[in-house]
Amino acid sequence: MSSLRWGYGRFGRARRRGPSRAPFSLDKFVLPRWLRRPVRMFARLGEGDLKAPPYAATMLSAAFLASSVTYGAYLGGNLDGFVQGVTARTGFAVDQIKVVGNRETSEIDILDKLDLDGWTSLVGFNVETARERVATLPWVEGAAVRKIYPHTLEVRIEERQPFALWQQGSQLSVIERDGRVIVPYAGGNQATLPLLVGPGAPEHAPDFLARVAHYPDLANRVRGYVRVGDRRWDLRLDNGITVKLPEEAEDAALAQLVALDREQSLLSRDIAAVDMRIPDRLALELTPEAMTARQAALKEISKAAKRKPEQKI
The missing domain is CATH 3.10.20.310 (membrane protein fhac)
Structure with missing residues (x-):
């Protein structure tokens, strides 16, 4: 009886004859290659020739549940949160x-x-x-x-690269080379940056600071670059002296200032300001203490001059 129902393939495994091969070739219809294996597996499962693996029903149920939850999250617009939660x-x-x-x-x-x-x-x-x-x-x-x-x-x-500190009134900001404000000044590493004061200072500062840098001894003493009327510069030095530069011929004025300081220690004297705004003329403004001392000295000279005629009589 069994020999009528079962045949053996070349690998010795039993296979069914007759109707079991129908899904793969019905007259002139042949399944695509990629569908043959799944169809063969389901045919064997339906005829009892293939036994399902253990816990197959549980795994299929879990897969169905997971797909249902995923699809529901997608429909509800919560798919991203669902993926985040699962993968995390x-x-x-x-x-x-x-x-x-x-x-x-x-x-x-x-x-x-x-x-x-x-x-x-x-x-x-x-x-x-x-x-x-x-x-x-x-x-x-x-x-x-x-x-x-x-x-x-x-x-x-x-x-961003800080270039200088810019003071406008009571507001102090850290700026870039092109004048864009980065942040308000809050101390720290920016304390050593050049200080620019006044409207228009950021636009003209890069070129002017480069020219001052040609005189390192002077540049090291500058504590502030003040733009006056957006026309010219004042230099505030570390000892409180203000150097008032002219609107034009700034390079010549800087060279003259450095030469006078080297030869006569001009910037180490008891003065408040050096006014170089008038061509071919240098004006010095004394400090209040120096002015008081000078006035006292002039009074002594005046008294001495008055005493000389009395001594001749």
């Missing part, structure tokens, strides 16, 4: 942040812009949105955010 709990939660390139920007401010919580997943994290938020920080010129799997974010930033 399977080893992809962000727990390391690497920040590169920051000198003036606080890491705390960068972390705040990343908007992370304890269960933020690296899989669904939007690096472009995070980059845009980091780029809004005052010192940041450019930013890049990169994922490093399984659980690290790398943030690279390029900061």
Whole structure:
């Protein structure tokens, strides 16, 4: 009986004859190659020739439940949150942040812009949105955010370069070379930057400071560059002397000032200001103490001059 129902293939395994081969070739119809294996498997399963693996029903139920939950999250607009939650709990939660390139920007401010919580997943994290938020920080010129799997974010930033401090009234700001304000001055590393005072100072400062730098001894003593009427410059030195430069021929005035100081120690005298605004003329303004001493000396000279005629009589 069995020999009428069963045959053997070349590998010795039993296979059914007759109707069992119908799904693969019905007259002139032949299934595509990629469908033959699935159809063969279901045919064997239906005829009892193939036994389902253990817990197959449980696995199919779990897969169906997971697909249903995923589809429901998609329809409800919560798919991103669902993916975040699942992947974060399977080893992809962000727990390391690497920040590169920051000198003036606080890491705390960068972390705040990343908007992370304890269960933020690296899989669904939007690096472009995070980059845009980091780029809004005052010192940041450019930013890049990169994922490093399984659980690290790398943030690279390029900061703006401070050029000077700019004072307008009571407001003091850190500015770039082109005059753009970076942040209000709050001390720290920017204390050594050149101080610019007055409207129009940032626009003219780069060229003027470069010319003053040709005289290092003078440049090291300047504590403030004051733009007067957006026409000319005053130099405030470390000993309180103000040098009033002319509107034109600034280079010649600077050279003359340095020569006088080298030959006569002009900038070390008890004076308040050196006025160079009038061509071919140098005017010195004494300090109040020097003025008092000078007036006293003039009085003594006047008294001495009056006593001389009395001595001749």
